[in-house]
Amino acid sequence: MWRVLLVEDQAIVRQGLKVILEQDENIKVTHEAENGAEAIEVLQKCAIDFIMMDVRMPVMNGIEATRIIKRDWPNVKILILTTFNDDEYAVQALREGANGFLLKTADSAKLIEAVYSCMQGGLTLHDEVAAKVMPKLLQNRQKETITVDLSPRELSITKLVGEGKTNKEIASELFLSIGTVKNHITQILHKTGLRDRTQLAIYAVKHDI
Template sequence: MKSILLVEDQGIVRQGLKMMIEQDSSLKVVAEAGNGNEAIGKMESYAIDLIVMDIRMPEMNGIESTRIIKKKWPNVKILILTTFNDDEYALQALKEGANGFLLKTAEGEELIQSIHSCLSGGMTIHHEVAAKVVPKLLSHQKEPQTPHPLTPREVTITGLIGQGCTNKEIAEKLFLSVGTVKNHISQILQKLELRDRTQLAIYAVKNDIA
């Protein structure tokens, strides 16, 4: 069972989200927080697999807390869940290490699917936001091409990560074991001096590898 931390400043919304998430028997909301500061405190006390995080909250917002949490607990997955259809919010959140960005207009089934996608190494961006974020990544924020130290196999894997593929999907496409894919990704992150898979996905898009 995967442990979920729910970070949302409105208690009624938290209750609804908890009920929705726990309809999936493999997911359990083990802790709740009303802002980013509380979320960091909960991370000190619980073993968390994934955080469902709002953006606009008192004391500390979701983007700032994502940055701090990802530095201290780089392996935890963070799914941003917000009412704000704002591409700048999405870009900031992804840059800070968020593994997904979903709007509260999404159906419950989509929330569950997004949680599982993040947990398995994928990256979910709500279609309404993706329509604005992806072109911005491709054009306005594109970085100049620079030589990179990746092997052809590593370039292929980086491209598939940029397309949102999970480790299992990459393994199936390349006829590799999931363990081999994980080893390749660790080497790629080390070579490119990137923190996590989300940063690698953004790197792939910016450098036309995806």
């Protein structure tokens, strides 16, 4: 069962999200926080697998919290959830290592699907957000060239990561085991000097892989 931390300054919203998420037997909301600073306090004391976090909050916002959490707890998955359809927030969140960006207009099925996607290594972007974010990530991509030596297999995997595919989906498409895909991604991250899978997805888009 995945242990979930909800970070949202409005209690009624947290309660609604908890009810929705716990409809799935694999999801348990174990902790709640009203801002990014409280979220970090929770992580210092408790084991958390997944964080669903608002962007605009008092004390510490979601972008700043994501930066700190991904630095100190890189394996924790973070889905940014907001009412603000703002491409700049999405770009910042992804650059700081968020595993997805979803609008609060998403239905309950989409929320649960997003948790699964993030936990399985995918990159979740709300359609409306993706339509605005991708052009920003693609800007000036022709000026950037690949300076690391990736094998054809590594390039194929990088391309699929850039498409938001999970390890399971990549393994199925390339006829590999999930373990082999994970090993390849680890090697790719080492070669490129990137921190995590989200940065690799952005790297793939920027370099038109």
